[in-house]
Amino acid sequence: MTTKAELDKILKALDATKTLEGLQGIIESICAEFGIDHAMYHWVDSAGDHYYFGTYSDAWTTQYQTKNYTRIDPVVLGCYQRFHPVDWKRLDWSTKSAREFLKDASEHGVGNQGYSIPIRGPNGQFALFSVSHTCEDEAWEKFIEDHSRDLILIGHYFNRKALEFEPDRRPEQAQPLSPRELDALTLLGIGYSRAQVAKTLSISEHTLRVYIESARFKLGALNTTHAIARAISAGLIII
Amino acid sequence: MLRYIYARELETCADLAHSMFLDRADQFKTRLGWDVQIDDAGEERDQYDALNPLYVMWEMPDGSHGGSMRFLPTTGPVMVNEVFDNLTGGNPISSPLIWECTRFCLSREAGGNVAGALTLAGLEIMRNLNIAHFAGGFDRRMVRIIAALALAPRSSGRQAQAGIKSALGCGNTMPRPITASPCAQEFPRRFRSFGLICLLGVPRPRRQCA
Numbered sequence: 001m002t003t004k005a006e007l008d009k010i011l012k013a014l015d016a017t018k019t020l021e022g023l024q025g026i027i028e029s030i031c032a033e034f035g036i037d038h039a040m041y042h043w044v045d046s047a048g049d050h051y052y053f054g055t056y057s058d059a060w061t062t063q064y065q066t067k068n069y070t071r072i073d074p075v076v077l078g079c080y081q082r083f084h085p086v087d088w089k090r091l092d093w094s095t096k097s098a099r100e101f102l103k104d105a106s107e108h109g110v111g112n113q114g115y116s117i118p119i120r121g122p123n124g125q126f127a128l129f130s131v132s133h134t135c136e137d138e139a140w141e142k143f144i145e146d147h148s149r150d151l152i153l154i155g156h157y158f159n160r161k162a163l164e165f166e167p168d169r170r171p172e173q174a175q176p177l178s179p180r181e182l183d184a185l186t187l188l189g190i191g192y193s194r195a196q197v198a199k200t201l202s203i204s205e206h207t208l209r210v211y212i213e214s215a216r217f218k219l220g221a222l223n224t225t226h227a228i229a230r231a232i233s234a235g236l237i238i239i
Numbered sequence: 240m241l242r243y244i245y246a247r248e249l250e251t252c253a254d255l256a257h258s259m260f261l262d263r264a265d266q267f268k269t270r271l272g273w274d275v276q277i278d279d280a281g282e283e284r285d286q287y288d289a290l291n292p293l294y295v296m297w298e299m300p301d302g303s304h305g306g307s308m309r310f311l312p313t314t315g316p317v318m319v320n321e322v323f324d325n326l327t328g329g330n331p332i333s334s335p336l337i338w339e340c341t342r343f344c345l346s347r348e349a350g351g352n353v354a355g356a357l358t359l360a361g362l363e364i365m366r367n368l369n370i371a372h373f374a375g376g377f378d379r380r381m382v383r384i385i386a387a388l389a390l391a392p393r394s395s396g397r398q399a400q401a402g403i404k405s406a407l408g409c410g411n412t413m414p415r416p417i418t419a420s421p422c423a424q425e426f427p428r429r430f431r432s433f434g435l436i437c438l439l440g441v442p443r444p445r446r447q448c449a
Contacts, residue, residue: 081247082291084368084369119314148369152335153336156314175331177330179330209371210374214332214333218333
C-alpha cells in the first residue's frame with residue numbers, strides 16, 4: 001500500500017534526476033510503489049523525437065513502433081481528444097484494428113486494465129502517462145478511486161521534468177508563488193487551521209483551498225505538508 | 240437530457256451546437272450587453288472555444304439547446320489567468336485538479352430544472368474526471384443564480400488586497416436533491432471538498448465575462 005511518505009520519496013528522486021535515464025528508474029519505482037505491473041510515459045516533441053519511459057517489454061515497444069500502433073491505439077486516439085484521465089475500458093475498442101491491437105498487446109504482457117492521463121504542456125505539447133495492470137474490474141476501480149489524484153499529479157510532475165531535457169528548450173518560466181499562496185503556506189506552516197488562515201487572510205475557506213491546490217502544483221507536491229516542506233527548503237517561506 | 244461533449248466532437252450534434260452558440264449570443268450580447276464577438280452565423284464564440292473545451296449541454300426534447308457550461312483545465316490557457324488576471328493579481332491559478340468553468344448559459348426557453356441539471360452535471364464532472372475545484376470569473380448578477388442553485392455562498396470575503404477586487408468562496412457542498420439520480424445520494428460524502436470559487440467583479444474596461 002502506498003503511503004504519502006513513499007510517494008514523496010519518489011517525487012524527491014524525480015526532482016533530483018539529472019539524466020533521461022534517471023526517468024526510467026522513476027517509472028520503475030512508481031510501479032513498485034503502487035503495486036502495479038506497468039507504468040509508462042510517452043511524449044513526441046516538436047522535432048518528432050519520441051521520449052518513452054516504461055516497463056513494457058522491449059518486444060512490445062519494438063512491435064508498437066514497427067506496426068506504427070499510435071495510429072490505431074484507442075488510448076492514444078482517445079486521449080488526444082480530451083483533457084481528462086480515462087479508464088481504458090471507456091475507450092472505443094469496437095473496430096477490427098483496435099481489437100487486433102488489443103489481442104497483440106495482451107499477448108505481449110500489457111495488462112487487461114489501464115488508466116491514462118493526457119498531459120498538455122506549453123506550446124501545444126502533448127504527452128501521455130499511463131498505468132496498467134492485470135486484475136478484476138472491481139479491484140481496478142478501487143485502485144483508481146484510491147490513487148487517481150496522486151497519479152494525475154505524478155504524471156504532470158513527470159512531464160514537467162521530461163520537458164527540462166528537451167533540446168533547445170527555452171529557459172524555464174517557473175511559476176512563482178503569489179503573495180497569497182505564500183501567506184497561506186506560511187500560516188499553515190506555523191500551525192494555523194484552514195479556518196484560521198482563511199479568517200486571517202479575509203478570504204473564504206473555498207478560495208483558500210484553491211490557492212493551496214495551485215501552490216501545491218507549482219511546488220510539485222502531493223499534499224499540503226509536502227508543499228510547506230518544499231517551500232521552506234526552497235527558502236520561499238520562513239517559519 | 241444532459242450531454243457531455245468535447246468541442247472536437249460537436250460536429251456529431253451540429254444542430255445542438257449551433258443552437259448553443261446562438262443562445263450564448265442571445266444571453267451574453269443581447270441580454271447582458273457584454274463585449275463579445277458574434278460571427279456571421281449569429282454565433283458567439285471566443286478563443287477558448289478553439290481549445291477543445293468540454294461542454295455540458297442540456298438538450299431540450301426538440302433537440303435544441305436549453306443550457307450549457309464550458310470547462311478547461313487551468314494547466315492550459317484559461318480566462319481566470321488571461322482575461323481576469325486583474326482578479327487574481329496576475330498570479331495564475333494552475334493545477335490539473337482545478338478546472339475553469341465559463342459561459343454558463345441558459346436559453347430563454349429553458350425550464351426551471353435546467354440550471355439544476357447543469358449543477359448536477361458539474362458535480363458529475365468533478366467526480367468522474369477527478370477535479371477538486373472549479374474556478375471561474377462571474378458577473379455579480381450570477382451570485383443570485385448561484386444562490387438559486389443551492390450553492391449558496393457560505394461566506395464571502397470581499398477584499399481589495401493583492402489586486403483581487405473581491406473574491407467569493409462559494410460551494411456549500413449540498414445541492415438540494417435535484418433529480419432522482421442514484422448518485423445524488425453520494426454527493427454529500429464525495430463532495431465535502433466541493434470548491435467552486437468565484438472571482439467576483441466585472442473586469443474593466445472589457446466587459447467580457449465568463
